[in-house]
Amino acid sequence: MSLPAVDVLIVGAGAYGLSSAWWMAKRQSGARILVVDEGEFASGASGRNGAGFRMQWGLELNIRLCQESLRFFETAVDQLDYPQGLELKQDGYLVLAHSDKAFATLDSVLPTQHRLGVPSELLDADECVRMVPGLGRNRLVGGSFCGKDGSISPFRLLDALLRACRRDPNVEVRYRTRVERLEKSNGSFQVSLTGGPVEAKRVLLCTDWAVPQLLAPLGAEVPVVSLPKEAIVTVPRAQMVKPILVSLEHHISVNQVDRGSIVFVVARPREGTSIESTPDFLAYAAPKITDLLPPMADVPILRTWGGVSSVTPDMQPILGETEVEGLYVAVSSFRGLMTSPAVGRMMADLVIDNDTNDPILAQLGPRRFKTGELIVEPLLNQA
Amino acid sequence: MQRSIVVVGAGPAGLAAATEAATRGAHVTLLDEAARPGGQIYRQAHSALGDSEYAEAGERARKHDILARFQSVASRVDYRPDANVYALFGNGELHVAYGAGSEVLRPDAIVLATGVREMAIPFPGWTTPGVMFAGGAQAVLKSQRVLPGKRAVIAGCGPLPIVVAAQLLRAGGDVAALASLRPLREMLGNPRALWQGRQIVYEGLRYLRTIRRAGVAQLSAHVPIRAIGTERLEAVVLARVDAGGHVVPGAEREIACDLLAVNYGFAANSELAAMAGAELRFDADRGGWLPASDEFGRTSISGLFVAGDVAAVRGALVAEAEGQIVGAAAAVPPKSIGDATMTAALRTALGRRQRHQAFQTAVRTTLRVPRGLWNLTTDDTVVCRCENVKLRDIRSALDAGHSSLNAVKRNVRSGMGWCGGRTCLRAVAALSELHAGIAPPVIMTPRPMVRPITFGAVVAQKKAVDA
Numbered sequence: 088m089s090l091p092a093v094d095v096l097i098v099g100a101g102a103y104g105l106s107s108a109w110w111m112a113k114r115q116s117g118a119r120i121l122v123v124d125e126g127e128f129a130s131g132a133s134g135r136n137g138a139g140f141r142m143q144w145g146l147e148l149n150i151r152l153c154q155e156s157l158r159f160f161e162t163a164v165d166q167l168d169y170p171q172g173l174e175l176k177q178d179g180y181l182v183l184a185h186s187d188k189a190f191a192t193l194d195s196v197l198p199t200q201h202r203l204g205v206p207s208e209l210l211d212a213d214e215c216v217r218m219v220p221g222l223g224r225n226r227l228v229g230g231s232f233c234g235k236d237g238s239i240s241p242f243r244l245l246d247a248l249l250r251a252c253r254r255d256p257n258v259e260v261r262y263r264t265r266v267e268r269l270e271k272s273n274g275s276f277q278v279s280l281t282g283g284p285v286e287a288k289r290v291l292l293c294t295d296w297a298v299p300q301l302l303a304p305l306g307a308e309v310p311v312v313s314l315p316k317e318a319i320v321t322v323p324r325a326q327m328v329k330p331i332l333v334s335l336e337h338h339i340s341v342n343q344v345d346r347g348s349i350v351f352v353v354a355r356p357r358e359g360t361s362i363e364s365t366p367d368f369l370a371y372a373a374p375k376i377t378d379l380l381p382p383m384a385d386v387p388i389l390r391t392w393g394g395v396s397s398v399t400p401d402m403q404p405i406l407g408e409t410e411v412e413g414l415y416v417a418v419s420s421f422r423g424l425m426t427s428p429a430v431g432r433m434m435a436d437l438v439i440d441n442d443t444n445d446p447i448l449a450q451l452g453p454r455r456f457k458t459g460e461l462i463v464e465p466l467l468n469q470a
Numbered sequence: 471m472q473r474s475i476v477v478v479g480a481g482p483a484g485l486a487a488a489t490e491a492a493t494r495g496a497h498v499t500l501l502d503e504a505a506r507p508g509g510q511i512y513r514q515a516h517s518a519l520g521d522s523e524y525a526e527a528g529e530r531a532r533k534h535d536i537l538a539r540f541q542s543v544a545s546r547v548d549y550r551p552d553a554n555v556y557a558l559f560g561n562g563e564l565h566v567a568y569g570a571g572s573e574v575l576r577p578d579a580i581v582l583a584t585g586v587r588e589m590a591i592p593f594p595g596w597t598t599p600g601v602m603f604a605g606g607a608q609a610v611l612k613s614q615r616v617l618p619g620k621r622a623v624i625a626g627c628g629p630l631p632i633v634v635a636a637q638l639l640r641a642g643g644d645v646a647a648l649a650s651l652r653p654l655r656e657m658l659g660n661p662r663a664l665w666q667g668r669q670i671v672y673e674g675l676r677y678l679r680t681i682r683r684a685g686v687a688q689l690s691a692h693v694p695i696r697a698i699g700t701e702r703l704e705a706v707v708l709a710r711v712d713a714g715g716h717v718v719p720g721a722e723r724e725i726a727c728d729l730l731a732v733n734y735g736f737a738a739n740s741e742l743a744a745m746a747g748a749e750l751r752f753d754a755d756r757g758g759w760l761p762a763s764d765e766f767g768r769t770s771i772s773g774l775f776v777a778g779d780v781a782a783v784r785g786a787l788v789a790e791a792e793g794q795i796v797g798a799a800a801a802v803p804p805k806s807i808g809d810a811t812m813t814a815a816l817r818t819a820l821g822r823r824q825r826h827q828a829f830q831t832a833v834r835t836t837l838r839v840p841r842g843l844w845n846l847t848t849d850d851t852v853v854c855r856c857e858n859v860k861l862r863d864i865r866s867a868l869d870a871g872h873s874s875l876n877a878v879k880r881n882v883r884s885g886m887g888w889c890g891g892r893t894c895l896r897a898v899a900a901l902s903e904l905h906a907g908i909a910p911p912v913i914m915t916p917r918p919m920v921r922p923i924t925f926g927a928v929v930a931q932k933k934a935v936d937a
Contacts, residue, residue: 128872128877366559373928384926
């Protein structure tokens with residue numbers, strides 16, 4: 088008896104999974120693509136993040152990933168045929184330094200950014216406060232700013248990708264569908280799914296921290312662990328914070344969206360894969376937030392939520408084929424949404440066209456952990 | 471050792487639970503969002519305004535008695551008005567804000583007696599100023615002693631529209647029409663139920679007499695299908711509906727008014743229980759998503775109890791009896807719950823709950839909203855007021871395959887605004903079922919905060935209090 092067969096099975100319908108499916112379908116190779124997700128629409132990390140994107144990085148590869156992705160965001164409404172709009176906001180991104188060391192790091196990466204055409208600039212504390220009058224002066228040294236950076240609605244982007252995928256007769260997206268077992272024999276993959284088995288020629292895993300458990304039975308390994316985060320959204324307010332903010336020391340990002348609500352994503356070191364809001368989270372986050380932005384003391388909190396992001400040993404994505412031929416991974420390392428267009432394009436190159444020439448892809452393959460050639464992004468390796 | 475108990479809500483269930491637990495020697499903290507105890511039904515006017523004179527004598531006596539019993543133990547209860555219980559976690563932590571400060575409580579037992587809110591069926595024009603929930607109109611009358619409108623149309627199902635129409639008349643208001651979804655004889659046709667609920671039925675008949683004497687037009691099997699007016703309500707269009715809730719064409723009438731008070735039943739305030747992770751069940755006739763609980767109010771979470779309408783909508787008399795039962799269960803050591811000593815002491819309350827519950831069960835069909843009535847919501851009708859989401863948006867999300875409340879929310883933002891879905895969630899669920907066949911509906915993920923509090927209030931939080 089032969090199983091229902093697909094050319095590519097993508098596991099995970101987050102930003103990486105759906106973007107990969109859309110780019111693969113765009114190649115018009117005739118490949119049949121099935122995307123499965125254990126949860127429901129936007130229920131994973133992609134649907135729970137802070138929505139920001141920035142080109143302000145220190146490594147050429149990260150800058151290029153985000154530049155390519157931003158070019159896509161700017162034309163995505165047309166490319167994805169999504170007239171509802173993606174809530175793309177380009178009011179800039181201000182990366183704040185609250186120590187001389189952090190400020191020196193921002194200064195050190197500026198030449199790379201400028202060489203690649205990122206219109207970033209360094210601001211002192213006064214200039215930061217002029218840009219965001221509510222900023223607290225406490226320990227503030229300065230920041231770097233890029234006016235082209237901004238945010239995009241995760242829900243809208245995922246919905247636009249989903250609808251575009253579903254318009255393509257060669258793509259099927261199934262939610263509430265779990266991979267029970269993944270095996271390989273005779274050059275193809277036999278996959279037990281909720282609702283019945285399928286056979287796939289190639290498999291792309293886009294489940295971030297859940298990738299290792301899918302790989303283990305096949306004897307393959309990718310080093311990635313979960314990174315739980317929690318977020319806060321306030322009631323709508325008149326504009327208080329125009330650019331997106333991130334503070335390297337507070338480990339907080341701030342995004343006031345168009346409807347006026349202010350979204351805070353707070354990283355707090357903890358383990359596990361729970362998306363529940365934790366009881367002591369607000370008591371942990373509120374003093375940091377009012378230290379960063381003192382006028383927030385009077386702003387009512389509307390809601391909190393949790394999400395589970397992922398992190399790799401060098402905090403860089405892992406993109407490429409594993410030791411098992413035909414089995415690929417795309418692991419985001421907590422910047423999935425902002426890099427998803429470029430990564431989707433690369434995975435289509437790789438999985439559909441067998442094209443391994445992309446220089447970024449060459450650096451981000453899973454083999455780097457075996458050879459020890461880890462990548463150091465200066466803006467992610469703050470003490 | 472003295473057990474510490476926090477009761478949330480100072481309506482009939484919460485007051486009875488607090489009174490019983492304090493009588494049994496527990497250390498009781500009673501948290502309530504209002505400035506004075508009583509809840510929705512026994513809401514007290516501002517102390518300068520004196521007591522309400524519009525309710526039936528029987529209800530006034532019940533209000534007086536329950537408040538008096540609470541007063542008799544009040545010196546032993548830590549009663550905190552104006553409290554905003556904004557989160558409850560599965561570890562038993564209750565987070566409370568009081569104005570500029572906040573606090574974390576961790577008692578031995580928590581009794582949720584958070585009652586209900588009114589359930590909205592959105593129809594064209596329902597967001598026009600002048601259209602209110604019937605209970606909302608009554609609350610204005612009870613607490614501020616002012617008429618919420620000069621000329622009113624009252625509509626909906628169950629007893630509340632009748633009570634509100636009569637009380638508005640007694641307060642000197644003008645009621646142009648009382649439209650009922652179901653004919654009253656459905657309830658009056660059950661003699662056994664009438665006998666069990668004779669106390670309530672008698673009061674209902676007195677309210678009806680007030681309405682009849684005032685010459686109010688009474689239209690049965692009629693509902694408002696459209697509210698007219700831009701700045702302010704000017705008129706209401708009423709139409710006849712069949713037993714399935716479908717509008718009968720050609721039977722519309724327009725009535726000038728500046729107040730439309732509507733009630734289509736209630737939705738349980740079960741957010742705190744849901745947030746804590748308590749197992750829920752869905753019962754459309756009894757308040758929607760309800761914490762699963764046993765006869766002593768125990769939920770699936772150890773130490774978390776529910777009492778009164780939040781456990782299943784059954785009215786104030788059941789709530790009061792059940793509050794006493796659950797207050798006792800929370801106050802005794804867990805292993806003593808339901809033992810002979812405890813049940814013997816509660817015989818009266820258990821009997822009273824059973825009797826009033828039997829009446830409520832018999833009349834529950836009068837509260838049932840037929841599925842067809844949800845067709846009143848048109849594509850252009852706003853369903854989620856906070857985020858201005860229309861039925862058209864919700865249907866578009868459903869058509870695109872977003873087949874759960876969470877997925878619809880992530881698509882069109884229904885339930886993401888100020889009220890956290892308290893007003894629209896039941897409507898989104900019912901409309902999803904009507905238009906996309908999604909049933910039974912799974913609740914949208916409940917999250918802190920149940921009500922907004924400021925960052926400053928969190929910063930000023932006192933440390934967790936272990937009893």
